[in-house]
Amino acid sequence: MMANPLTRRITEVLALAPQSRAIEFEGDWSTWAEVGDQARRIATVVAQHGGSHPQVGVLLRNTPAHVATFLGLILAEATLVVINPARGDDRTRDDIAALGLPIVIGTADDLAALVRTSDSMTAVTVSTLTEPPRLSPCPTPISADTRPGVAVRMLTSGTTGPPKRIDLTYDMLARSALGANPEAATAPAEPRRGVAIVNAPLVHIGGVYRVLQCVTEARPFVLLPRFELQRWAQMVREHRPKAVSLVPAALRMVLHSDLTRDDLAGVRAVTSGTAPLSAEDADAFTDKFGIPVLTSYAATEFGGGVAGWSLADHTRYWHDKRGSVGRATLGAKLRVIDDDGNPVDPGVPGLLEVKPGQLDPDAGWIRTTDLARIDEDGFLWILGRADQAIVRGGFKVMPDDVRLALEAHPAVAGAAVVGRPDERLGETPVAMVELRTESNTDTDEIADFLRTRLARYEVPTEIAIVDTIPRTPSGKADLGAVRAHFAASRGGHGG
Structure with a gap:
């Protein structure tokens, strides 16, 4: 008997209907057999080169080969250490060196750019589901710490500072995917007919959870490399999923697009999480598309x-x-x-x-x-982050209150608010704003709008209009990058 219910369920699903469709990626379908074969090859490589319960770094991309890699590590009962190749080459190389892993898996381009040839690790190249993994084994691989029972060392979003890793155990993921009593959960008798859409990145807990949810239910899914409005809408029209998941930034893109109710005709609910979503945006989405938004x-x-x-x-x-x-x-x-x-x-x-x-x-x-x-x-309201409160001359300003007021402006596509040190007041709020493409609104108009909705001390002392707000993989504003922008600037508008 398998040691944990998550490994057992994935083994059962991969054998359920091997020739049925599993993942659509860039117009092509892969079967469960292709996913399962690659997953088992990865599990074999890990067993041969990683030892017992090894930590395995994966430079994760949203591709079927990386989904199979994730599943292969679960079959091997190893620990997947999430490495985000999009954080910049220098930071990613330093991250890999500091982790001291026996195995690192990635695409050929990522491994060539990010893994030093002197690093004492086995590099495993994965390209497609049908190409076997290619190894560059180190003759004397390092003996890294093992983490029995840990399935994923997941990166946090890094919204307020550098991302850190959180250990997610096999038991935690099994409870999330299979229910409160995973040992008693039974595998589906046949693959699901409906097709899901996964647009969350695998380097974020939302992407990991959505993939596990689909696989453990034997549900075929479309895997998008990233959220891109027109491609997403095309998949929704084609597959008519009953539910879709959109982070607030993506939901606002859909809301303010030219999509109609006909485009989203099959959707019965939209789930939204990872960042706060205003009730106004949720209601506007429901009014436009006739679909309830279920925040979490x-x-x-x-x-x-x-x-x-x-x-x-x-x-x-x-x-x-x-x-x-x-x-x-x-x-x-x-x-x-x-x-x-x-x-x-x-x-x-x-x-x-x-x-x-x-x-x-x-x-x-x-x-x-x-x-x-x-x-x-029992209903929960999130009022803001205690550690992000801005104290301006003795008055407390909650950044989310200011952000929501900014995003209520009809020309604003998104906003981010942080505190900036001030010699006289201690700290003042400053805001970065992304406008809708057709807008020519200026900062004076935005500041005047805010003065009708906020107290004087809540109005930002500077508003910067940018083409794109820097964001983390989960779609949240990267507040560290926002602070860095304002650290180099002075002036603007506000109270």
Whole structure:
């Protein structure tokens, strides 16, 4: 018997209907047999060159070969160490050198650019599902630490600083994908007929979860290299999925595009997470397309979601609870505490603590940095990040409040707000704004708009209009890059 239910389920799915379609990528379908063959080849390579429960670095790209690599590491019960090749060559090379891994897997181009020839590791090139992995084995590979029970060392989004790695165990991923009692979960009797669309990056927990969700359900899926509006819309029209997942930045792109209800005719619900989404945008999307938006709350360290909206809750409660991220899901427990660590009454703001359902039931509370409130019906509102609050001359400014006000302007496609040091006031809010392509709005007009919606001390002292806001792989604004922009600039508009 397999040591863990996730490995067992994937083994069963790969053998269920080998010749049926599994992944569509750039117009071509791969079968479960092709995915399974490559996964098993990867598992063999890892067993021969990595030892017991090895940590294996993967320069992850959204390709079928990398999906098979991920599954192969699960078959080998190894640990996938996520490496993001898009972070820049120097940082990625330093990251690989610091990790000290026995095996690194990637495309030929990534390995040539990012893995030093002097590094004591086995480099494994993966190209397509039908080409066997090519090895450049080191004669004396390093003996790295092993992490039995850890499935993925996942990178956080790196929204506020350098990404760090969070260990996601096989048990956590099994609970996320198979339910609260994964040992009792049974594999599907046949592949699903509906086709899903995966546009989240594999270097983010959202991409990992969506792929696992599809594979464990034996559901064929379209894998997009990245979210690109027209390609995504083409796949939605062709496959008519009942549900799609869009991060807020992508949802706003769809909302403000020329797509119509006919383009999204098969979709019954849109799920949205990874970053805050305003109730106004959610309502505007529903008004335009007739599709409810089900927001959720998750974090990498939770191993997935801990709160979200269901269709039934949306139908019954959205009018009164709009702006909430829903109620506890997947067996999670939520509470809000005060500054002394004591639980507060329903409706009272404080710091959010979570007991994720993906963790052992006896695990303690995880304290987040999110300010929140929970009402008497269990609905959760995220009010902002406590560690991102800007104190301007004694007044507290929440960046998300300013961002939402900016994004309410009809010309604004997206915004990011950070604090900038100020000798007199301590800190002031500054904002980076991305306009819709057809707009010629200037910063004076935006600042005037904000003064009708915000207190004077909340209005940014500088507004910078840029072509594109820097973003992390999960679609969140890269606040480190935003701060770096403003560190080199002075002036602008504000209160």
